[in-house]
Amino acid sequence: MGEGNFERVKPLSPDMFAPGCPSNLTPFRIGDKWAGLVVQCLEEGPRRFSELRVPLRGVTSKVLTETLRALERDGMITRTAYDETPPRVEYELTSLGRTLFEPMEACRKWAAEHLPELVAAREAYPG
Amino acid sequence: MGEGNFERVKPLSPDMFAPGCPSNLTPFRIGDKWAGLVVQCLEEGPRRFSELRVPLRGVTSKVLTETLRALERDGMITRTAYDETPPRVEYELTSLGRTLFEPMEACRKWAAEHLPELVAAREAYPG
DNA sequence: CGGTATCCACATCGATACTG
């Protein structure tokens, strides 16, 4: 409650959307901090700009716009603007974008199974 | 010839090691440009510092050192220094590091199948 | 051989303010 549409995006593991979580992995972390998360949010269906801002807590509209444009440019998502007031824009995975599901699942599975080991190693590391 | 040990690292797809190739994806592209490639190089066995510099063309020793330290800190690789002259250091995947194979394979498979579509979309994009 | 030590260019990200 008070969290808006956050519950529409079912978390796949406890802190998957937490900043810095290594499960933000996916084929699209090519120096882009948010693209993988956006794709994850869109896996369940089309989302509006403001709906994406909710689970991606902390992202500014500027950065979210840049991320969405990059994904659109690479053919991963479509942008559909409806001529209404107030304006409504929906983002949706393309068929190409949906092919990302498999590798992302593999990465999420890895994170779910091995993240604790990574964290433990990091904490045990001198320094 | 003249390429040193490059052929020891069998390329999994034509330009997998090319700079900017989206197959450099893997769980370790968390803002790190080279870690995924390093893990890939180590999948076939232990490698020396200078052996890693060959396939990762363009990486400086400074950046390679940082990358290796980060992977070591996260428990993905071990560093073994042999007390010889000239010095010899070997890097090797840990058992945790080897678990990265599955998600990385999934990413490589994705790239091999869908990279052309991404590139085509990018070229067709206005601007 | 296997690194360190500096310095620097560039890009990404974020904060803030404003708009149709």
Add this chain to the structure above:
DNA sequence: CAGTATCGATGTGGATACCG
């Protein structure tokens, strides 16, 4: 609602030089 426009902090990667 869905952005755009600036500006600035931060940090990552690269160039170069040097060391045990």
